[in-house]
Amino acid sequence: MADLLDREVAQRYASWFRALADPSRVQIVAYLARQARPMAVGEIVAAVGLAQSTVSQHLKILAEVRFVLAEPVGNARHYRINDNCITCFPSAADVVMGKPAPAVAEVCS
Amino acid sequence: MADLLDREVAQRYASWFRALADPSRVQIVAYLARQARPMAVGEIVAAVGLAQSTVSQHLKILAEVRFVLAEPVGNARHYRINDNCITCFPSAADVVMGKPAPAVAEVCS
DNA sequence: GACTTCCATCGCCGATCGGCGATTAACGAT
């Protein structure tokens, strides 16, 4: 029981993985990660081909774990990838798979 | 729409993330990844402190995506981490976060 | 054979999920 991953850490990582537990959300995050500029919701809707309300709900889930960040632009809202997650999320995957924690970065703010 | 991640790839990755979308399963995988030898179900039950049926169900989910492998040993069943996942799962996290696919390893058999 | 041990499976429960259409709210333009 000594080398059992701390429950709070496990819970945080699980919340990250749960945010990507849906193929549409995986596509949205990967899509935003590949864009140079922040994208409006309508553009994401066009890209993934789901209803606007559905995409909005997915974006809310992704924003709650701060995988994506939003900024209001006039009438619209632009979403972009959170650069901190680009490094800290894969490192979480490393930790789960047994590699020693790579220094800091545990919390991607 | 061009740089939208392929749906099938997104689905496979989502199934991996969904397998770790629960803190108990994160603990189980991390636990097995840190063990030198395969562990019996009873040992895992003792480590995580859940009912035996619950742990067995979690192990089934983890085995379905081949994060863990099982081998019968006499009366018992020993579970161990799938070494292929140690590299291929974090690389999936990299792909989602926009890093170019690191060569092969896409499928951790 | 009878008995124990180990684990998978079943059935049940409340809770959460993923999808959608409809509505509401905020903003820009006229």
Place this chain on the structure above:
DNA sequence: ATCGTTAATCGCCGATCGGCGATGGAAGTC
């Protein structure tokens, strides 16, 4: 003030999840 436009929220649905106790089956022990 009245329109469009954009996006968040609401309410509903069926489906899945996570937990448990109980049952069942396979392998070891006596």
